[in-house]
Amino acid sequence: MHRYRFLLTRQWVILTLVAIALIPTMIRLGFWQQSRYEMRTARNQLVSDALHAKRVPVEKLTSPGHAVTRMEKYRTVTATGTFDTAREVVVRRRVNADEEVGFHVLTPLVLTDGHVLLVNRGWIPANGSQTAFPKIPAPPRGRTTVTGRLMVDETTAASGIKDLRGLPARQIMLINSEDEARRLGARVLGGYIEQTAPAPKGGSPEQISDPGSEDAPLNYAYMIQWWLFAAGVPVGWWFLVRREIRDRVEATPEQQATETEPATA
Template sequence: MSQLTAPAPESDQPSAKKARLDYRFVLSPQWLGGLAFCVIFSIACALLGQWQMDRRMEAVTEINKVLENYDEAPVPLAGHADLFTDFQAAQEWTPVSLTGAYDEEDTRIVRNRPKAGKPGYEVLVPFRADTGETIVVNRGWLPIGNTAGRPDVVPSPPEGEVTVQVRTRPGEPDIGRDAPEGQLASIDLVAFEESVGYQVADTAYGEMIQEDPAPQTRPQTLVPPTLDEGPHLSYSVQWFLFGLMSFFVWGYMARQRAINDRDDRALGLTEETGYIAAYRPPRPKPVRRRNGRPTDEEAEDALLDAADSHP
């Protein structure tokens, strides 16, 4: 009487999932090339992330200058003329009180100065202070007029002795554009000085806060500085994450390849035998005729089998 042998427990049976994963394929040129691409891509992402971080730091620096200087009490021009003649970046937005008179005849209009999405101009007037300096004052903004190339009306500044409160702003560079007579392409103080023919403070100008006495009409107040640092921090983090994700994607694809290779080995499918040769679907069973005679398909198969058995 034969002895029956109990089947091995399921835990003792070989399982494809318990086989060791083989990652040697990552040493192939194809996979090493993919890894090299990840390295280059991550370096590019890191540089872009650092660029966004630098832009954020610039914005934070500007915000700090506004918070430190914008709402301070005005200082007199006497003793602080260097705010306009030897301007330092940390001094931007410092309020200064000027006493003297405007030189309306040398008013200049600055072109292409949008405000709230609307095109317009800004009005620059030289101010001869009683301390001897001539400071360029930006009196405000005007919309474009009915006549192309200039505003309809430029409001006159107060006549006689005037006390003006301004905030210091750095002069702008020459942008290389021409402008009609009496106009400037930017707040280039050197170009302003050349146009009027006498010396003015050429490192900073004053953005007007108020005038005493106040005129009946004046240009519109300029837009105050923003305290928003922008989306630079989030953009920077995103770039750094993109660089890291490239390695995660490469590693995930490598693991999936290793799992697929393990499963193929468990089924006996290899690159040498070929997947198509290892698995051939069975031929469909032919339908026999009612009279018992073989069908055309059966006859054809019989001929093919006979040819295979007698080479």
């Protein structure tokens, strides 16, 4: 066993301790990626189920003061009413598919029973100004039936967007039915919808695209990668040990030859 005595040197003790510490760390990282993979897979399935579910009248899923649930989010709903453009607002600092900064257009839809549904009609460019109220393409006049994806109220905690005060007139940071109910003095249905039909004339406002699926397969690949790394650590450690033994064996005859070589006069 004397050939392994070098493992007690300071250098090899540190190397061995590091290897031992890396194995459980990498295993835990693999389980963390596994949990993210499962979470994203479940989220993607939930979104897909909601998007492909049968459309229903919005009143079947939400009502004034209702908090839209995860199971209700992205469900396709319909609503009939009249757009109230006089109390329309824009939502600041929103980007389109091309990452251009602009506004979302939020228009109250007054339903036949007097309740109000918040409709995000889509994105318009800021045209170089974030303070002036933009020119907004008009929605259909009169009684209109719209279709859209039901969304949850936006909050700072969920979105990371600060709800700034003192904004220019008719501009908001977050779409929140409770805040809009107070502003409008009306009974506003909980949540809001992202309009998908009818399509706007001239393509503006630019409709918001379907929610994309999160990249769950990437997390699966990372999970396998971390576990392979964990398995590779002891293999790599043993390879280094064998190489050290080989180097020491090869060096021994040279060292003996040097020690026995007679000194020259």
